[in-house]
Structures are given as structure tokens and as C-alpha cells.
Amino acid sequence: MNVADLNGLALDYWVARSLHDFVREIYFTDSGETVSIRGNDGGRPWDGRFTPSASWEAAATVLERAQRLEVRERTEGGAAHCVAEFHGGHRTVEGRGDSLRVALLRAFVTSRFGDSVDDVLREPQALAGDGIRLIGEQTAGGVVEDVPSPDGRLGDIQSPPR
Numbered sequence: 744m745n746v747a748d749l750n751g752l753a754l755d756y757w758v759a760r761s762l763h764d765f766v767r768e769i770y771f772t773d774s775g776e777t778v779s780i781r782g783n784d785g786g787r788p789w790d791g792r793f794t795p796s797a798s799w800e801a802a803a804t805v806l807e808r809a810q811r812l813e814v815r816e817r818t819e820g821g822a823a824h825c826v827a828e829f830h831g832g833h834r835t836v837e838g839r840g841d842s843l844r845v846a847l848l849r850a851f852v853t854s855r856f857g858d859s860v861d862d863v864l865r866e867p868q869a870l871a872g873d874g875i876r877l878i879g880e881q882t883a884g885g886v887v888e889d890v891p892s893p894d895g896r897l898g899d900i901q902s903p904p905r
Contacts, residue, residue, distance in 0.1 A: 744860050746853045747839065752778060754796045756863045758805060758848050761855040763870045764831065765789075765804060768878065770867040795848055802844050805851045811835070814843060822846070829854045 749757060755778040759766050766782040772792060780793040784804055795801035806812075811828040822839045823846040829836075838850025852860065855873070868875040 744862055746849055746856070746858055746860060749849060749852065749860075750845070751796055752776065753863050754845065754848055754852070755794050755801075757852045757856070757860050758795050758802075759793055760870065760875070761852050762804060763872055766793075766870050768867065768869050769875075771865055775865055796845060799844060802848060805829075805848060808851070809847075812847070825850055827851070827854070831855075833857075 744753065746757070756769065759769050759778055759780050762782070762784075765784040766780045768781040770779050770781075771777065772779045778793050779791055781790045783789070793801055795805060808830045809827050810830055811826075813826040815824040815826070817823055822841065823843040825838050825843065825846045827836060827838065827847065827850045828834075829851055832851075832854030834854065836850045836853040838846040838848070838853065840846035840849055864875070864877075867878045869878050
């Protein structure tokens with residue numbers, strides 16, 4: 744998949760994958776239509792929807808990592824254009840999009856993964872550097888074990904022994 748063509752969910756997913764210093768886990772909500780993350784960015788915990796393609800609040804995590812950002816006027820086709828270098832990125836990159844936000848996000852993903860990426864993996868996953876490890880839904884929310892009791896059912900809160 745060409746990074747220059749990423750939009751919506753796919754762009755949000757690859758931005759989350761690019762933020763391996765912030766994002767610990769990626770999962771999907773809203774029947775698989777929204778990227779959600781768990782992580783901690785500079786002491787600010789994040790647990791929930793992550794939609795940088797639609798929100799400057801989420802896209803600010805990328806903007807804060809820019810070491811150099813040059814914004815150019817819209818091109819003849821109406822696309823926004825930026826040239827950027829990011830902390831931890833591999834090189835100076837360009838991004839284009841319908842908005843400056845999309846151009847910035849595409850440039851960020853390009854700085855981490857190059858000009859093309861794989862398809863979106865719509866399964867809960869933990870980030871390990873640039874790679875991922877699939878996790879079960881149980882792991883994504885934390886493991887809570889309910890130990891069975893011989894005299895009760897799972898989850899039974901019984902009175903304390905006398």
C-alpha cells in the first residue's frame with residue numbers, strides 16, 4: 744500500500760504504528776472502524792480512540808516530534824504539501840494531502856517505514872519497536888483471573904468465613 748494513498752483508518756493505524764515510543768497497544772473499536780490505542784506520551788496516558796487524520800489533538804503527537812517542518816503553498820491540484828524531518832526518522836521526507844494534517848501524517852509514516860506499507864492488520868497488537876506482536880482481547884484489557892471456588896460459582900462474592 745502506497746503511503747501517499749493512506750487515508751482515514753489506514754492512515755490512523757500507520758501513524759499509531761509509527762509512534763512506537765508512545766503507543767504500547769493498538770486495537771479497534773466501533774465494530775472495527777476506529778483505531779484505538781493504549782500508551783503514554785510524555786506523562787500523558789492515552790487509552791481510547793486515536794484518529795489523527797480527523798483530529799489535531801491526536802495529530803499533535805506527530806507535530807511535537809517534528810524537528811523541521813516546512814509547509815508550502817497548495818499545489819495546482821489543491822493538495823497541501825510539507826517537507827519534514829522527525830525525531831527518530833530515517834531522512835527528510837515530503838508529504839502531500841487534502842489538508843496539512845494529512846500531509847504531515849503521511850510524511851511521518853514515510854519517515855518511519857518508507858514509501859509503502861503493508862495492509863492494516865485488524866487484530867489487537869502490542870508494539871515492539873518497529874514490529875508488532877499479536878495479542879488476544881483478554882491481554883489488551885489486562886488479564887483478570889477469576890479463580891473458581893469449590894462451594895461457589897465463578898464471580899460469586901461469598902460472605903467471609905466465620
